[in-house]
Amino acid sequence: MKPIKGIFSAVQGTIRYKLLVLVLFPVLLIMPIALLLAVYWGADFSYGQLFIKVNTDLSVSDDIFRRIREDYLNRLGRLADSHALNTALEAGSGNAVNAQLDALRDAAGFAYLHLLDKQRNRMFTEGEAGIVRGRSSPSLLAAVQGRPRVGIEIFSAEELGHLPDELLQRVRMPLIATPRTKPTQRGIEDRGMMIRALYPVKTSRGEVVAVLDGGVLLNENFGFVDTVRDLVYGEGSLPQGSICTVTVFLEDVRITTNLPLEPGERALGTRASNEVRTQVLERGENWVDRDFVVNDWYISSYEPIMDVNGRRVGMLHAGFLEAPSRNALWQALAVLLFLFLALMSLSALLAVLGAKSIFKPLEVMSSVVRATRAGKDERIGRVASRDEVGELAGEFDAMLDLLRERKQQIQDWAGQLEDKVESRTAELQHRNDELQHTIRALRETREQLIVAEKLAALGELTAGVAHEINNPTAVMLGNLDVLVDELGEAADPVRQEIDLVIEQIYRIKDIIDDLLHFARPDHYAADVFQVDVNEVVQQTLALVRHLRKKSHFEIELDLTARQQVQINPKELQQVLVNLVVNAIHALGQKEGVVRIATRDWGDEGVMISVRDNGQGMTQEQLGRIFNPFYSTKRQGNGTGLGLSVSYSMVRRYGGNITVESEPGRGSEFSVRLLTESNPIEDEKIITDQLHAFDNGP
Numbered sequence: 107m108k109p110i111k112g113i114f115s116a117v118q119g120t121i122r123y124k125l126l127v128l129v130l131f132p133v134l135l136i137m138p139i140a141l142l143l144a145v146y147w148g149a150d151f152s153y154g155q156l157f158i159k160v161n162t163d164l165s166v167s168d169d170i171f172r173r174i175r176e177d178y179l180n181r182l183g184r185l186a187d188s189h190a191l192n193t194a195l196e197a198g199s200g201n202a203v204n205a206q207l208d209a210l211r212d213a214a215g216f217a218y219l220h221l222l223d224k225q226r227n228r229m230f231t232e233g234e235a236g237i238v239r240g241r242s243s244p245s246l247l248a249a250v251q252g253r254p255r256v257g258i259e260i261f262s263a264e265e266l267g268h269l270p271d272e273l274l275q276r277v278r279m280p281l282i283a284t285p286r287t288k289p290t291q292r293g294i295e296d297r298g299m300m301i302r303a304l305y306p307v308k309t310s311r312g313e314v315v316a317v318l319d320g321g322v323l324l325n326e327n328f329g330f331v332d333t334v335r336d337l338v339y340g341e342g343s344l345p346q347g348s349i350c351t352v353t354v355f356l357e358d359v360r361i362t363t364n365l366p367l368e369p370g371e372r373a374l375g376t377r378a379s380n381e382v383r384t385q386v387l388e389r390g391e392n393w394v395d396r397d398f399v400v401n402d403w404y405i406s407s408y409e410p411i412m413d414v415n416g417r418r419v420g421m422l423h424a425g426f427l428e429a430p431s432r433n434a435l436w437q438a439l440a441v442l443l444f445l446f447l448a449l450m451s452l453s454a455l456l457a458v459l460g461a462k463s464i465f466k467p468l469e470v471m472s473s474v475v476r477a478t479r480a481g482k483d484e485r486i487g488r489v490a491s492r493d494e495v496g497e498l499a500g501e502f503d504a505m506l507d508l509l510r511e512r513k514q515q516i517q518d519w520a521g522q523l524e525d526k527v528e529s530r531t532a533e534l535q536h537r538n539d540e541l542q543h544t545i546r547a548l549r550e551t552r553e554q555l556i557v558a559e560k561l562a563a564l565g566e567l568t569a570g571v572a573h574e575i576n577n578p579t580a581v582m583l584g585n586l587d588v589l590v591d592e593l594g595e596a597a598d599p600v601r602q603e604i605d606l607v608i609e610q611i612y613r614i615k616d617i618i619d620d621l622l623h624f625a626r627p628d629h630y631a632a633d634v635f636q637v638d639v640n641e642v643v644q645q646t647l648a649l650v651r652h653l654r655k656k657s658h659f660e661i662e663l664d665l666t667a668r669q670q671v672q673i674n675p676k677e678l679q680q681v682l683v684n685l686v687v688n689a690i691h692a693l694g695q696k697e698g699v700v701r702i703a704t705r706d707w708g709d710e711g712v713m714i715s716v717r718d719n720g721q722g723m724t725q726e727q728l729g730r731i732f733n734p735f736y737s738t739k740r741q742g743n744g745t746g747l748g749l750s751v752s753y754s755m756v757r758r759y760g761g762n763i764t765v766e767s768e769p770g771r772g773s774e775f776s777v778r779l780l781t782e783s784n785p786i787e788d789e790k791i792i793t794d795q796l797h798a799f800d801n802g803p
Contacts, residue, residue, distance in 0.1 A: 715774055
């Protein structure tokens with residue numbers, strides 16, 4: 107706005123000149139801006155249309171490419187269903203079969219055409235060639251099962267070794283360095299891209315007896331790309347001088363194209379730019395944009411070519427030279443510029459002539475405005491003009507009268523409004539102070555309730571553990587020491603079992619310590635190691651084998667995990683012992699199976715599952731199974747702390763425990779652990795347990 111105000115302030119003469127500036131201003135400023143916008147929009151729209159066209163060209167090229175593949179398959183189908191081939195097969199006439207294959211291969215342009223039996227061996231060949239098998243692929247397997255298939259397959263140099271020398275010379279091409287390509291150490295492309303068609307040969311009963319296997323080599327297949335180009339880019343579809351191209355890439359290497367490298371030479375062996383390669387081959391997205399192709403800018407579109415295995419092995423390109431379309435665009439914009447200049451000149455002339463008819467009334471109005479500014483009470487009065495300017499003069503006089511009246515009213519209201527604002531401001535401040543006080547009180551009350559709730563749950567948890575476990579373990583250790591001293595050497599035959607019992611009692615004490623870790627995590631920190639879960643599972647089995655004396659059960663192992671996890675091994679062993687013992691108890695008196703399995707959990711970690719075929723649990727029990735002091739065992743057979751403590755241990759390392767169960771069909775507990783420890787804050791673990799405890803009875 108400042109530049110505009112500067113223009114008007116610079117005109118210090120009468121209103122006549124200001125009005126001229128006002129009238130001419132849109133012509134001299136807005137119309138050039140409109141011209142620039144039109145040029146920008148025209149260029150953007152034109153390129154948008156070019157991109158739409160090249161995208162359509164790519165779609166048509168893709169459709170033609172698909173139709174050509176289907177045509178090759180149909181040619182094989184006509185041969186497979188022909189009476190002559192079936193008659194020769196029934197008679198076992200290899201010469202007749204080979205003659206028909208040779209005729210179709212030469213007529214259709216197949217690089218090779220074989221007849222394979224159901225074991226994929228070539229039929230009617232002599233010597234060692236008779237045991238050569240067809241190249242295995244999903245398409246071949248489908249054809250053997252009676253389903254025709256056609257698709258793109260990439261043949262290595264070794265797989266192309268049986269082709270004639272003239273075809274091999276088409277495949278082997280040196281790579282030519284061009285700008286904007288991804289650096290590579292390769293110097294030669296020796297692979298071949300094939301349109302491979304496979305058609306089953308069936309008997310009259312529909313039984314597959316052989317498969318026709320034909321391949322069309324796309325490397326240096328100029329007839330293919332020229333045919334597609336002629337169909338896509340007909341005469342007059344683009345400006346004069348446009349170069350239209352269709353190209354097939356093997357990965358990012360041009361293996362057949364009508365893009366000129368030099369006059370009379372096609373750009374074989376050149377490579378696509380790195381931007382195109384990244385978007386099309388690596389991300390699998392189509393490219394529609396300007397592209398620097400070999401040595402000039404083209405309007406290009408690319409799409410990935412998928413092989414029969416669903417892999418991106420190449421690209422299909424359709425495009426045309428940008429320069430002719432760009433030149434045509436600039437010529438059209440030059441004509442548009444000339445028309446705009448002529449229109450601006452005519453508009454300026456008409457604006458000056460029309461402004462003169464309103465100069466005089468406006469000058470009268472200007473004098474009244476100056477008098478009003480000086481504090482004089484003057485009016486415009488009657489003017490000769492009867493148009494909108496005259497009406498404006500009358501309305502201006504009425505406005506001055508109304509303005510004088512409103513000014514007096516405003517002065518009266520101003521005093522009243524000031525008093526009301528002060529009153530409402532004081533009231534609002536009082537309400538705001540009360541609201542802040544209430545918010546602070548609510549926040550303090552909420553924090554006190556949370557702390558009280560945590561302390562109550564933790565106190566009950568640790569008191570129960572200490573009462574239930576600490577005293578019995580101390581008595582057991584003392585009695586075992588007396589027993590060993592009394593028996594002396596007589597205890598040697600069971601020394602290993604006694605040591606194992608002592609080790610497990612100390613392990614119980616470690617469990618008590620872990621509960622204290624759970625209650626007071628700030629005072630404890632378990633060491634974390636890279637742990638092989640399969641090894642921990644094997645060690646856990648030694649700790650529960652004594653339960654076989656009380657129950658009849660089998661343990662099945664399926665340990666396929668290959669990754670290691672970060673966790674304290676003793677805590678992991680404690681979790682597994684709890685899960686295995688719970689599974690054994692769930693079997694009851696019947697003979698059952700406990701299945702322990704490990705497997706990799708994607709790239710994130712390992713999953714351990716413990717499954718039994720015991721009594722299972724109801725939905726109500728599943729909702730409370732991880733609650734502290736809740737147990738599904740008979741009275742006196744458990745404290746209900748095992749799963750609660752195990753859950754907190756696993757959650758501390760960023761893992762999780764889930765359970766699935768149905769009554770009468772057993773239960774399965776799944777433990778997910780991470781390869782990289784991602785500890786959850788202890789307050790979060792305690793909060794989870796408190797919520798579980800609150801949902802209990």
